[in-house]
Amino acid sequence: MTAFMRAYVRIVDGANYHIGRVMMYGIFVMAAILLWSSISKTYFLPSLWTLEMAQFAMVAYYIMGGPYSMQLGSNVRMDLFYGRWSVTTRAWVDSFTVLFLIFFLGVLLYGGIDSLLYSLQYTERSPTAWRPVLWPIKTIMCIGIGLMLLQAISELFKDIAHIRDIEI
Template identity: 70%
Template sequence: MRGMMHGFIRTVDAVNYRLGRIVMYGIFVMVGILLWSSVSKTFFLPSLWTLEMAQFAMVAYYMLGGPYSIQLGSNVRMDLFYHTWSDRRKAWFDAVTVLFLIFYLGVLLYGGWDSTAYSLQYGERSPTAWRPVMWPIKIIMMTGIFLMLLQALSEFCKDILRLRGESF
């Protein structure tokens, strides 16, 4: 069991680390899109696609970068008492609270599955003037939620190992 946990942690952390390192450059994609939006509005005809494409890029940036953020411990935490606790107490607290995150992500994944299937089946389009298909961004969102769920499970396994006094 311990070996499986270590393998799961290593695999999930490696995937999310590599993907997070790639996705972090997505900020430059957003800047480029918004820069083009400003230039086209000033010197040419305004582009219909720039605002929505920037929103899609931001969704991809946040959803695919979320697991990397959790892995690095950069997520926001109310640190009123936490910093004074022992490592064992922190592991207990983290193990309990990550269960809420796992439940939330499971509900999101369940709801997102139906929405993505609908989008693929019926060719759902955005109601804007540009009218892009919605399935690519929904698949990216589902991928991000799934990877975040795996990372939350990885963090739960790390907390269990910490409580047992083992390292990973």
Template identity: 75%
Template sequence: MGFAAKYVRVVDAVNYRIGRVMMYSLFIMFGVLLWSSISKTFFVPSLWTLEIAQFLLVAYYILGGPYSMQLGANVRMDLLYANWSAKKKAWFDAFTVLFLIFYLGVLLYGAIDSTTYSFEYNERSPTAWRPQLWPIKVVMCIGIFMMLLQAISELFKDIARIKGEDL
């Protein structure tokens, strides 16, 4: 379990730091939305505020997901799960995380394809502001990749729990 322990330690540390930064990025989004309200009321409405707020929310959600998974803050159906032993939970989690890993792999493949298209054709948003879309698509690729790494980390932790060890 030497490699697994090191992998878990590194991936958890990186996702923890990214998650903490993203947690405070909400304040940036609040500032953008506050400016949007002020500019619409007192000045000429800004074209960029709504889209920037949407991009920030995507980054918050995508990059904060691995941190949420790490903390166990993801949503579960606790009807049966809550009453199971730690070993039974680990077996169930180890089985179901394989579906998540497959899903994230497919999602990452599509995200990389979409990002490549965005770079090749200089894709822009169809709004009046027309920002380039590649920056948010790159953020999405990074976030999905980090979520994939975190899912593998959770698999290693579950396997260790099944063996009676703790990473």
């Protein structure tokens, strides 16, 4: 099982690392959209699409960047006790609590896929004046949740390896 765990961690961490590095530049996409919104409201006719497109870009930015953030350990933790624990104790606690995250992400992915299929079947549109179809952003959300689920499993494997004192 160790060879499988090593391969899994290498592949998932590598994919999420590269996706996260690309998504870091999403902030510039959002800034460009909001800059165009300001310019168009000041000098031209206001654009209907800018606010909602900025929201979609923000969703893609944080959903697709979440696994990278988890991989770097920059997610938020309650450090009241955690900071004082030994590395092995942290691995034990993390290996237990990540199971709740995996369950949550599984339920979230199930609901997301159901919502995506509904959106595709009925060509669901946003109820705003711009009325874009919603399946592209729902697809990005499902992919991001799936990548987060894969990264959570990778973190579980890393914690198990650390508890067993195995280099992974």
